[in-house]
Amino acid sequence: MPSNERVRILVVDDEEIVRESLAGWLDKDGYLVEQAADGRSALARLGAQPFSILISDLKMPEMDGLALQAEARKLQPSLAVVIMTAYATVDTAVTAMKQGAFDYLVKPFDPEELSMMMQKIVAQQELVRENAVLRKALRKEHQLQDLASKAPAMQAVFELARTAARSSSTILILGESGAGKEVLARAIHAESPRAAGPFVEVSCAALTESLLESELFGHEKGSFTGAMARHKGKFEAAHQGTLFLDEVGDVGPKLQLDLLRVLEERRFHRIGGNEIVEVDVRIVAATNRDLQKAVASGAFREDLFYRLNVIPIRLPPLRDRREDIPLLMEHFLERLSAELGRPVDGVTPEAMNALVAHPWPGNVRELRNVLERGAVVARGPVIELADLGLELPGPTRGDAPRPGVATAPDQSLDEVERRHIIAVLAHTGFNVSQSARVLGVDRVTLYSKMRRYGLKRDGDDEPTTAPPR
Amino acid sequence: MEPITIWWIGERAMAPAVMERVQQELAQAYGVAVRCAEPPGRPSGTWDPKRRQHLTSRMLSWLLQVGPPGGKLLGLTDQDLFIPILTYVFGEAQLGGRVAVASAARLREDLGPGGEGLFMERLVKESVHELGHAYGLLHCQVPRCVMTRAAGVRDVDEKSRHLCPRCRHRLTEPGRSRHAVE
Numbered sequence: 248m249p250s251n252e253r254v255r256i257l258v259v260d261d262e263e264i265v266r267e268s269l270a271g272w273l274d275k276d277g278y279l280v281e282q283a284a285d286g287r288s289a290l291a292r293l294g295a296q297p298f299s300i301l302i303s304d305l306k307m308p309e310m311d312g313l314a315l316q317a318e319a320r321k322l323q324p325s326l327a328v329v330i331m332t333a334y335a336t337v338d339t340a341v342t343a344m345k346q347g348a349f350d351y352l353v354k355p356f357d358p359e360e361l362s363m364m365m366q367k368i369v370a371q372q373e374l375v376r377e378n379a380v381l382r383k384a385l386r387k388e389h390q391l392q393d394l395a396s397k398a399p400a401m402q403a404v405f406e407l408a409r410t411a412a413r414s415s416s417t418i419l420i421l422g423e424s425g426a427g428k429e430v431l432a433r434a435i436h437a438e439s440p441r442a443a444g445p446f447v448e449v450s451c452a453a454l455t456e457s458l459l460e461s462e463l464f465g466h467e468k469g470s471f472t473g474a475m476a477r478h479k480g481k482f483e484a485a486h487q488g489t490l491f492l493d494e495v496g497d498v499g500p501k502l503q504l505d506l507l508r509v510l511e512e513r514r515f516h517r518i519g520g521n522e523i524v525e526v527d528v529r530i531v532a533a534t535n536r537d538l539q540k541a542v543a544s545g546a547f548r549e550d551l552f553y554r555l556n557v558i559p560i561r562l563p564p565l566r567d568r569r570e571d572i573p574l575l576m577e578h579f580l581e582r583l584s585a586e587l588g589r590p591v592d593g594v595t596p597e598a599m600n601a602l603v604a605h606p607w608p609g610n611v612r613e614l615r616n617v618l619e620r621g622a623v624v625a626r627g628p629v630i631e632l633a634d635l636g637l638e639l640p641g642p643t644r645g646d647a648p649r650p651g652v653a654t655a656p657d658q659s660l661d662e663v664e665r666r667h668i669i670a671v672l673a674h675t676g677f678n679v680s681q682s683a684r685v686l687g688v689d690r691v692t693l694y695s696k697m698r699r700y701g702l703k704r705d706g707d708d709e710p711t712t713a714p715p716r
Numbered sequence: 717m718e719p720i721t722i723w724w725i726g727e728r729a730m731a732p733a734v735m736e737r738v739q740q741e742l743a744q745a746y747g748v749a750v751r752c753a754e755p756p757g758r759p760s761g762t763w764d765p766k767r768r769q770h771l772t773s774r775m776l777s778w779l780l781q782v783g784p785p786g787g788k789l790l791g792l793t794d795q796d797l798f799i800p801i802l803t804y805v806f807g808e809a810q811l812g813g814r815v816a817v818a819s820a821a822r823l824r825e826d827l828g829p830g831g832e833g834l835f836m837e838r839l840v841k842e843s844v845h846e847l848g849h850a851y852g853l854l855h856c857q858v859p860r861c862v863m864t865r866a867a868g869v870r871d872v873d874e875k876s877r878h879l880c881p882r883c884r885h886r887l888t889e890p891g892r893s894r895h896a897v898e
Contacts, residue, residue, distance in 0.1 A: 262800075264800045265800050265801050267773075268773070268799035268800045268801045268802070269801040271799070271811075272799065272801065272802065272805075274811065274854075275811060275849060275854055275855050275865075276854070276855045276865055277854045277855060277857075331801075354801060355767075355798070355800065355801055355802050355803050356801065356802060356803065357802070357803050357867075358802045358803070358804065358805065358867040358868070359867035359868045359871075361801075361802065361867070362865055362867040363867075
């Protein structure tokens with residue numbers, strides 16, 4: 248049950264006896280009650296500190312309760328206003344409610360009515376507060392942190408995204424897989440005036456054209472085999488929110504036309520239905536394809552391209568902003584520490600060099616996955632190079648396959664062993680102790696095999712010899 | 717903790733058994749000496765002809781004027797009470813002050829098979845409740861505590877006649893008393 252101790256109520260009435268008796272009644276419920284004899288002094292109090300509830304008489308000299316309500320809302324928009332009146336008429340009640348009053352009370356009022364109304368307001372405000380806290384937490388989660396960057400190119404992306412978020416224009420996010428297109432789309436939604444509405448995501452590449460059509464527009468019962476009930480589509484689900492069309496470049500020709508229509512008219516029919524469904528949806532689309540090339544080759548409709556390409560935002564690949572890798576690493580390790588429930592303090596200098604040198608074809612998503620693997624397998628709070636499982640430049644022979652990669656069936660056992668040892672050595676940065684652990688042999692055995700296969704590190708003149716035991 | 721005096725200030729006579737029960741329960745609730753005494757008269761100037769009820773603030777003023785100088789004073793009445801903003805109240809007290817008043821007028825509503833026993837229970841609860849205010853307690857949100865707000869007889873029936881541990885603890889805190897509001 249919410250406590251009343253933080254609920255500040257302002258009672259406004261020109262009759263002192265009314266103010267006193269109501270304040271006294273509320274005071275005993277533990278509310279923090281203040282009084283004002285007229286609208287002007289009430290506004291002065293509202294300007295000085297926040298209140299949860301304003302209970303005001305309707306008829307007062309100079310400024311009446313409705314005028315006070317209007318001014319009070321400018322000062323404190325979340326204020327719950329209750330209007331008291333001696334003579335209730337439908338007109339005054341309707342006017343008060345229309346202007347945003349929570350409710351009205353006819354003087355004198357029943358104690359049960361007042362008690363229930365206060366409880367209702369307090370409970371509702373508590374819910375609003377909780378909702379705001381949760382939304383803030385959610386927003387923080389989806390903010391641009393996953394795209395943390397010092398790179399000038401990314402700063403320009405953020406600036407454009409923030410400006411675009413405030414408009415209702417369609418946004419097209421372009422970038423390679425794993426570059427953070429969905430994260431950016433969610434962040435745009437969270438920064439937009441539609442943040443309180445839904446964010447609905449559809450992966451256009453994951454479904455066949457007919458399934459995607461049903462997913463987007465919904466269907467009526469019996470419209471096709473298996474349509475057992477009416478199903479609302481993603482467009483309807485995203486009403487008053489944002490619809491994120493991921494991999495929009497993979498949409499087939501028929502659906503491209505349907506999408507074009509709904510983008511132009513903002514209304515559509517469910518599959519098998521006649522009813523026109525109107526939606527208020529902001530579209531954010533994304534693709535890793537070169538849509539202009541697709542338009543030139545006839546694979547993508549030019550008119551749809553221009554409909555989607557209202558505000559294009561291009562996310563640079565991670566390899567073009569390597570200076571961001573330490574920053575992103577810090578962000579992901581912080582999150583991984585919380586998820587794994589143990590400290591993950593950082594990576595060794597060798598691991599950091601490897602992270603910065605890696606080409607990152609899978610971009611930020613690949614970086615996150617590599618760090619996750621590293622955090623999981625690391626034996627201590629610091630991730631070592633071998634923990635990352637990154638493919639490194641090969642040893643001297645230059646023919647190291649990646650660990651775990653299948654070998655050809657025509658290879659001898661010796662050749663398989665040789666290649667596997669090379670792969671493991673490459674994987675561990677030529678750390679013999681670690682490689683021996685991975686291979687399940689002792690160091691002497693590994694040295695012996697390395698000698699046998701003539702494996703040596705760059706710069707070593709002689710094949711490696713085993714140190715004394 | 718100061719002793720309590722109970723005055724019957726109603727128009728009709730109240731059964732001595734009821735007064736004795738209230739006396740016993742108050743003594744148990746607050747652990748102080750409680751006595752029933754005869755008031756010097758009946759409240760005057762408290763009747764509001766327009767509302768046809770007694771104004772509690774004037775009741776409390778009258779009790780303060782004519783009551784004994786020390787301790788707490790509870791006036792029990794069969795008259796209906798009001799404060800200007802509400803249609804009725806079961807009682808009123810000076811918060812952290814000397815006097816309190818409780819009305820039996822509406823406590824016979826919907827008695828059902830509970831009869832006089834239920835009425836007596838309700839009067840005990842309202843007496844303990846109003847004196848709780850006089851000892852500085854606010855309304856409590858712990859379910860069934862006697863200090864929970866009762867806006868109707870159903871609320872009175874739902875709560876117990878006992879103080880919850882938190883209210884009991886608060887009674888012993890120094891400086892609990894707050895200034896009177898009426």
